[in-house]
Amino acid sequence: xxxxxxxxxxxxxxxxxxxxxxxxxxxxxxxxxxxxxxxxxxxxxxxxxxxxxxxxxxxxxxxxxxxxxxxxxxxxxxxxxxxxxxxxxxxxxxxxxxxxxxxxxxxxxxxxxxxxxxxxxxxxxxxxxxxxxxxxxxxxxxxxxxxxxxxxxxxxxxxxxxxxxxxxxxxxxxxxxxxxxxxxxxxxxxxxxxxxxxxxxxxxxxxxxxxxxxxxxxxxxxxxxxxxxxxxxxxxxxxxxxxxxxxxxxxxxxxxxxxxxxxxxxxxxxxxxxxxxxxxxxxxxxxxxxxxxxxxxxxxxxxxxxxxxxxxxxx
Amino acid sequence: xxxxxxxxxxxxxxxxxxxxxxxxxxxxxxxxxxxxxxxxxxxxxxxxxxxxxxxxxxxxxxxxxxxxxxxxxxxxxxxxxxxxxxxxxxxxxxxxxxxxxxxxxxxxxxxxxxxxxxxxxxxxxxxxxxxxxx
Numbered sequence: 015x016x017x018x019x020x021x022x023x024x025x026x027x028x029x030x031x032x033x034x035x036x037x038x039x040x041x042x043x044x045x046x047x048x049x050x051x052x053x054x055x056x057x058x059x060x061x062x063x064x065x066x067x068x069x070x071x072x073x074x075x076x077x078x079x080x081x082x083x084x085x086x087x088x089x090x091x092x093x094x095x096x097x098x099x100x101x102x103x104x105x106x107x108x109x110x111x112x113x114x115x116x117x118x119x120x121x122x123x124x125x126x127x128x129x130x131x132x133x134x135x136x137x138x139x140x141x142x143x144x145x146x147x148x149x150x151x152x153x154x155x156x157x158x159x160x161x162x163x164x165x166x167x168x169x170x171x172x173x174x175x176x177x178x179x180x181x182x183x184x185x186x187x188x189x190x191x192x193x194x195x196x197x198x199x200x201x202x203x204x205x206x207x208x209x210x211x212x213x214x215x216x217x218x219x220x221x222x223x224x225x226x227x228x229x230x231x232x233x234x235x236x237x238x239x240x241x242x243x244x245x246x247x248x249x250x251x252x253x254x255x256x257x258x259x260x261x262x263x264x265x266x267x268x269x270x271x272x273x274x275x276x277x278x279x280x281x282x283x284x285x286x287x288x289x290x291x292x293x294x295x296x297x298x299x300x301x302x303x304x305x306x307x308x309x310x311x312x313x314x315x316x317x318x319x320x321x322x323x324x325x326x327x328x329x
Numbered sequence: 330x331x332x333x334x335x336x337x338x339x340x341x342x343x344x345x346x347x348x349x350x351x352x353x354x355x356x357x358x359x360x361x362x363x364x365x366x367x368x369x370x371x372x373x374x375x376x377x378x379x380x381x382x383x384x385x386x387x388x389x390x391x392x393x394x395x396x397x398x399x400x401x402x403x404x405x406x407x408x409x410x411x412x413x414x415x416x417x418x419x420x421x422x423x424x425x426x427x428x429x430x431x432x433x434x435x436x437x438x439x440x441x442x443x444x445x446x447x448x449x450x451x452x453x454x455x456x457x458x459x460x461x462x463x
Binding site: 033034036037038040041045046103104106107108109110111112113115116117119122123128129130131133135 | 333334355356358359360361362363364365366367368369372373375376379380382383384385412413
């Protein structure tokens, strides 16, 4: 809907807390509209004011339900909450079924909650290219907590660590033994671990396995870290374990601010945002210069992909 | 650059829990390249309007099989317009008698699709309506 956008008016309205304006700004940002940069310039001023909580873990672990319960906690404290829920785009059709919102509908009409579903639009790693722009909109809207739900892929969601301040890893009792928990990937980046569906059998073993795997670093002689990731058992559907989880999340936020680690993470986030921007810009520009003629050159072996690629990048 | 995907909200207002039809539509639209958000069953018009607003959708599809469409569909339209969503296309489906369609149209439900509608017809309808609007 390329209506001409009055960016300064839109910015004012977002900063006043208007949901309609935030929704419009989000559309411009995720569609990479030409006005998005003007918005981003302003919204970036608010970057870092909210605790960004990245929620990752395998599909079906209960991430959305847990987010719904956390929102409830935060709303009791009258915090404004933003949610960005990412689900995969089809590589075949480009379409997507964004199903996370369904589990959070209990907060649909709460004016202190803003939820937006995002499609990954071709990006792997559980997130989407425009995630930072979307985050900045919610920061400008005045959200104090921003929950980012990644595509539930489980083992390899490392990107979320360069987007979020606090990484919450959600698993369930039935999802593997301590060998799974020892693997590299998402297990390395979790700041807080939740064994959800703790009403199922095997909860104690799952918690012990996770703690055991996290403690192996000590056994291997590593120095204790300033923040040792806690492991919490929860049953999100029944609301159990949500209170302790909220407390650990607050404690981690406090730790980030007091230790200087928060500043380091923010710097890393900005570096990633910058990298995304450059990649998008360079890739889009270079791809746009591919012509039928250049493809014919490849077919006739007059050039090769690397040489052609260099030429396209230079121009 | 490729066109950005169109976003559509599929919602079930009211009390009936029969959502196979809604899910089939969700699937068909996903496979046709739409980004589809589904609210789940038993939603109030207020919830649907808030979801449509926050999600920035171009269209809202309502599915209802309980017979309350003459009350709930117009109410959803009213809520959408009240939240400032003047251009969002509203269409519907389910068990809806033919004679109700013109009345619903007057109330802002652009089109009603009955059982047996080929999925491609709905996809084509949305593409045409939304591309023209864009």
